[in-house]
Amino acid sequence: MHKLTSSEAKFERSPDQDGDIFIADMIGKDNSSPVTICFGRYGPDQELSETMAVDDIMIILEGKPTVISRGETHTADTSDVVHVPKGEPVVIRSYGDGALTAYVTYPHWKDA
Amino acid sequence: MHKLTSSEAKFERSPDQDGDIFIADMIGKDNSSPVTICFGRYGPDQELSETMAVDDIMIILEGKPTVISRGETHTADTSDVVHVPKGEPVVIRSYGDGALTAYVTYPHWKDA
Numbered sequence: 283m284h285k286l287t288s289s290e291a292k293f294e295r296s297p298d299q300d301g302d303i304f305i306a307d308m309i310g311k312d313n314s315s316p317v318t319i320c321f322g323r324y325g326p327d328q329e330l331s332e333t334m335a336v337d338d339i340m341i342i343l344e345g346k347p348t349v350i351s352r353g354e355t356h357t358a359d360t361s362d363v364v365h366v367p368k369g370e371p372v373v374i375r376s377y378g379d380g381a382l383t384a385y386v387t388y389p390h391w392k393d394a
Numbered sequence: 395m396h397k398l399t400s401s402e403a404k405f406e407r408s409p410d411q412d413g414d415i416f417i418a419d420m421i422g423k424d425n426s427s428p429v430t431i432c433f434g435r436y437g438p439d440q441e442l443s444e445t446m447a448v449d450d451i452m453i454i455l456e457g458k459p460t461v462i463s464r465g466e467t468h469t470a471d472t473s474d475v476v477h478v479p480k481g482e483p484v485v486i487r488s489y490g491d492g493a494l495t496a497y498v499t500y501p502h503w504k505d506a
Binding site: 283284285286287288308309313314315316317319321337339341343344349351356358359361362363364365366367370372382384386388 | 395396397398399400420421425426427428429431433449451453455456461463468470471473474475476477478479482484494496498500
């Protein structure tokens with residue numbers, strides 16, 4: 283088993299954007315895992331637009347980001363889980379307190 | 395997309411045990427999802443012993459459970475993520491404050 287703690291993670295700028303949004307890849311196919319496990323950190327007032335190439339399950343650890351999909355805005359609270367199916371366009375927006383998330387993708391997002 | 399909140403979840407007693415451990419299945423193959431997403435709730439001082447039939451990714455939302463695997467004891471704090479690979483035996487133990495978790499399984503645990 284692996285225990286993953288965001289305070290011990292190495293965050294890097296999220297690909298294909300220059301905002302204050304960072305990810306830390308924790309578990310992936312190098313660990314013979316069928317899913318990728320990451321942490322995500324958003325600075326204050328950031329916005330990420332993406333069409334999901336994989337199924338993405340995001341757990342809100344800190345902050346109250348909004349997730350906009352197909353014209354509907356959902357406000358996620360700390361401890362909520364957001365599932366974005368493959369192929370769905372989303373906008374994730376953080377506010378003054380930023381956000382910290384953990385997320386799981388199937389299959390590995392790096393292969394998609 | 396789906397936003398999942400534990401306070402709106404319907405918890406049922408976890409299969410194959412009679413302790414104070416409850417699960418709520420939130421997303422699964424009925425939603426065309428490749429993974430199952432659940433919440434788990436442990437009362438105070440509960441213990442669950444299991445050999446994982448699937449890869450299990452557990453996020454600690456409340457409490458500080460310990461997870462024992464192959465003789466090693468890991469104390470998980472709130473917001474930590476615990477990955478238990480398929481085939482690994484684990485004991486999950488809650489303490490006086492119980493525990494609340496979200497977890498993701500690949501493949502669906504009901505099929506395993």
